[in-house]
Amino acid sequence: MNCSPPFGAGISVISMSRKGDLLSGLIVSITGLVFLLSTIGIKRPRIGLGSAGFPRLVTVCLIVCGVILVLRALLSKRVVVKPSRIDTRFVLNLVGLVASFVLYLYLLKKLGFLITTAPLLFFAMYVFGYRKHFMNVVLSVITSLLIYYVFTVVFKVPLPRFSL
């Protein structure tokens, strides 16, 4: 197994999976710690678990598991893996889709379901690679109308509506 660092001598190189384990382990441990600390101050009853008993058990287990993951990363053999290239287009699409969803959430109550959903659908289809723009518009509008009709008329769910 080749253990030599590819970026020059003296630079410690951790393979992507080890890096992943290390990062995941740290995030898990810190999350556990934050929630464990938030239980400080909750009084323990004379009998029974109380509000903090079970959360403490779970968070401590989470911290321990996170630490094991970190240790596993540090103790595992260093394997040099070909660094995988990040697909910039995919990252942009992903960020764009999530951002459009966040914007949609912001506008949903203000503009209503129909006005906001059709553009979201259009954008999502575009991001997924659907390039027939006319069909995209038609599908977006029809799908939004259909879902709106089914939920508001058939199931009586009051989806947000635009009002001045």
Added chain:
Amino acid sequence: MINYWLEGLRIAFQPLNLLIMLVGVASGIVVGALPGVTSSMGIILLLPFTYYMKPETALLMLTGMYCASMFGGSIAAILLRTPGTPSAAATSIDGYPLALQGKAGKAISAALIGSFFGGIASGVCMVFLAPLLARFALKFGPPEYFALAVFGLTIIASVSGKDLLRGLISGLVGLLLSLIGIDNITGSQRLTLGIDALANGFNFLPVMIGVFAVSEVLNRLEKKGERAQITASLGQLFLTWEEMKSLVLPIVVGIIVGTLIGVLPGTGGAIATFLAYNELRRWSKNKEKFGQGALEGVVVCETANNAVTGGAMVPTLSLGVPGDAVTAVMLGAFVLIGVRPGPLMFTQQANIVYSFFAGWFVIQFMMLAVGFVSIILAPNILKIRDEVLMPIVLVLCIVGSFSLRNSVYDVGVALCFGVLGYLMRKAGFPMPPLVLGLILGPMAEQNLNRTLLIAKNDWTILFKRPISLTLLLAAFVSVTLSLIGAYRASKKEATRS
């Protein structure tokens, strides 16, 4: 008992319920057939449509989706070699070679017949075993329920995939999420980190929508453009008499293995299908045909796959503990539509239980009929493009999470958990343990608290009562076996590399 059955049959045969079951079955086949849309996702996406239905009607619709999606998975497995559901993975071993030989139609027909018999047999098993187990579970007190929840949580080990530690972390995250908000025991807030919006905790459905559906949409975005091609025509649909006769043994093997595996918590369809396939191949006179396009290989997998469904419903219905990852989602869905699985369900909601039992068999016949139509339409179902499907799934996620409480906050929760679920998947954390933690967390905490109140903080009570001791021992054995399995697998991996 007979009265309950008659009432159940009356409910199941109401025209509206028949129509609802038909919708459930048809959508189940489509969901199962589409790679990337799992049974769990289908059940979650169907849930918003059931809010305003009677619980028994909603239950029948979800059951239709659950059973039919198991068969639907075989369509993509045979035509694309991409299993629509994880439990259809073994089906492609012989199904795809059959498709290449121009016998896809026959392979899917055989899969359908196997699925039908598997569903019927496991239904019979469920009808007999679930009430028995529920009657036994009436003896349970808080210590037994706590031990049962612990045993249920050991399922995490078997649904964790390759990395047990990551599965455990995922389960603990689920447990942690279930604890955020107002504590049911004392009524005080906890783990909210000062964020007011967290005071009510996380509702189960938006979390599930996020973790299973939104994260899958984001995941499919990465795979856009990867599209398997249907390589063969369907060919003939109907089997010859000789071929029909050759299906008897695989169906019997599939039923036995599938039902037994299904009843065991923490197993599931994927294990059952591979086990049944191996057993049949071992005993078959035509071993060499397996893997080259043996109709028996397809049938045994699909029979076992559907035989798991009824078996997995036994602990779900009678104990409120899911048998596998899909029934964990079903269990959550039951609670949302107002059905409370557990031993008391058999006395307090008997009409729901028996309409479910009766509907189960009706659904199998519907699956048989709709399934044959779906074989003809299969190539068209598989032509549904991700570019169109996934955005629609996204909008259904929005509507589904919104309509639970008419709250935009829940849609935000679904989005946050979608992103979290996506990142967790990318980091190799499996999702089913998270759901198990989310479901079993409150059960474990509340019953442990009650146990300690009864026993005045004496933890040894858990080991003094025979049933709780047995369940804890079973949990210990289950975890030990999983650890041994994981150790052996890692050793094998190390030897290979």
